[in-house]
Amino acid sequence: MPYLYLLLITLFTFFFASPAFAYSQHSELEELILGAVGSALVSIVVMIVVFVRSKHAFLPRLLLALATPLLVFPLCMAGSMATSYVAQQVYQKQNAEAAQRQEAERQQDWQRNPLRLAACDDADQQSLEAALASGQHDVETRQRVLEECIIPKANQAGLRSFLQTSSQQEEDKLAYCNYLKPVLTSMNTSLLDVFVEQKLSLVCPSNTYYGDTPDKPAPSWWELLSEKKTDTATLLKTLQYLKAHNVNMKFTTSKLSMLSLAMASANVDVILFALDAGLDPYASFEDEQTLTPAQTWILQRFSFTDLGSYSTADMQRLQTRLRELTAAEANALASKKRYSSNLEAVEDGGGGLLTYLIQRGGNLKQLNQGGNGFMRGNTHLTSALRAAMDKLNDQQLQDFICPQSSKDAIVYSLYLDAREMENQELVSFLRQRHMPETCP
Template identity: 45%
Template sequence: MSSECKKIIPDYHMPALSPETQQVRTNILSLLRPIFRLLFILSSVTLSSQAFAAVSVSNTRLDELIWSVIGSALLNIVVMVVVFIKLKKRWWQKTLISLSIPLVFFPGLIFCSLMTVEAVNHVKQWQSQRENQRIEAQNERDWLKNFLRSAACEGEHARFEKELASHRHEQISKQRTLEECIIPKASVADLRLLLADLQSDNQDEAAYCAYLNPVLISLDTSLMEVFVEQHLSLTCKSQAYPNEQFDYTAEHRPPSWWDVFARKPHPPADRLLPALRYLQAHDVDLKRIVAGHSLLSLAVEDSNAAAIHFALDLGMDPNDPLYQSNALSPAETWVLQRFSSQHGASSSIAEGNSIQARLGEMTPAQAEAMAGKLHKKVNLDMLANGGADLLAYLVNSGASMRKLNRGGSLIFGNTPMSPELQAVLDKLSDAQLAAFICPEVSEYDRDYPLYANAISSANKPLIALLKKRKMPETCPAAQK
């Protein structure tokens, strides 16, 4: 630089730091140095835990813990060696300090490692869900553009026939086309083509059931006629109800037309009844009872008044002994519904009264049979007034008191009783109440003395009632 410039530009120099300032800087650096080291360790364990998670062949918690422990142990060893080498102290002091490092850092490293693995797993799951959603959305867009579907949905029969003849569509596409387009549009001509295509490519005699089942659920008799034209049975295997246990013969398979009752809400009568009459006219056995179910029982469970009356008009017996002994008959199911807390929610008062008029009241024998099933089918939570109305009805119908509370079916010793239920119990005669609190015991049921259990459960209202009635606290020998 020229001398002129030197004269113009002053020669600045960094002023020398005072000893106090240098000491402060040294102290600050000494404080920051372990913090930076800790951050380095944490970042290292983060990277190592991700690597271990990637190496792991399983995503179980045990594997993650094992890999986290291994990674943390290796990092602790590295830190111990570095501290031992770098620390300027006596060898025994460096050894003690190095050995104490795992006590401080090892649990934290494992925790950070597990949290990192958990975060990585959540990110992977989120990415997987996003990718699955993207694929599903793309598949749905592709499906909407499917030529077979568009031809059926747009009512272009000639194009549908051409697409079907091309043999480039998979069976799943044909099934979706049937359910999404042909059935809603009631396209008889397209269903004929689809059924003929299926029968030409499949030797299984029951293959047509894949098409019949959704048609039956639709209750469209014009589409059912296509199967009748081909002399195909209108009874296939149900998809909603299981086969009778250990029996898979055709007569013990729930029929596919039952599946209409598995759909909610139940179909309106103006669609259901014509379909049932059509099935009856084409030799479908509507009175079949399989695995404790029938047209009548399903209709009662569904509170479908129109179907109940139809089944009764067929001559179905609501107390038929063919209903399984451990299942409730339609008449028993209706009694439970009458006294349930939800009674009237799915049917009007007029419908309920009409059903009751057809089914009639229980005879003593029927009430006795139902009393023997309550311990498997009933709990107070589902009954109105804590079970008081049902208990009073069965008692008045002639049911045995020794069966009514078998196994604590109506009242457990720790059950909070409603005032209505207490009133019903208090109206029982001494003999009836004694039989109720010491119910019948079978070889498969545990003994359940009500008074003794009320005492062990500290049920004060029940204890007070039984004490007022001077009932014995213990039952006689188990009654078989």
């Protein structure tokens, strides 16, 4: 059999080596396996055809047949993958075009929606009330119209109609919250007046988790404090409005308060507002490992910039309103486990913070309690941190590296921890100070 004849058979058949998988959604591995199986089957068929149809003697014919897969298999695999790729590109293009057509149809339907026309284009109060009263528009449609038309136009009459319809058509007493949340986000107090007029609470449960519980949900107005691009003056005006209408500014969850959220944003004006509202920056949360706002502030002061940073002027403004930590608060700060290995986040490696904690009366036996406090064996020993530790006398340094053990806990040794972590700079320092490797 001429080799050209063999090649034509192969080129004709390799397209069948990629069956339905080329036109359906499979992973790359599945396609490769199916392509290999299809290519192997075609190779076997061609090999049998060559062996049967060849006019050569038995041995040359056998060798020719056995050599056939060397040509057929790679051609089949190439054809299989090429067919799959082309088919997938066509499939994706068709899907994209179909999605674009559907989106265009949805947009056209939306532009012709009677509720939208009444609220956005016609701005006809009677038509709006009639469209709402028809009951033909679900909550999602009404909320979209509210966000696209009522809120941008500050349409109090329109919002009033929405709220009245909601109270008549929705059994859930908190159904109006779907409208309150976008109004809060807009921070338009003239629209909030409508809720007050209707005697509706300005506090609705948030969809964001703040360490709250189902029986004590965080308020949706907290979400305003997490917005990064919010104008501070507008935000303060909205917060003042909420406070004036008896919204509880002191609400807390197991992990957060308005003040801690303000601290996280590093917005001094909002922090001062929270302090004026009576929030206690030193109060602990139910979650014992959560920093108090005052402890967060101390870390910010010592350049833990991942917690927020301030200008020099803002730091001075805030410092005048906050006292320094007590010894107990300093010890508690050091023992917050989630900051035990975070000293790399500050330029001086924690030297300034360590000096501060000691100056505030922090118990050296408790600063590293249980190995979960200020320092761990893998902590980088910066020059500032080394200088702070070098100021300790031998007994103080020994107390620091051999902290008081927690109840039923294994005795912790910073020296041994540093050796296990292969922290040579810390090991060398402790060796130079003749510190004991093990702790009593």
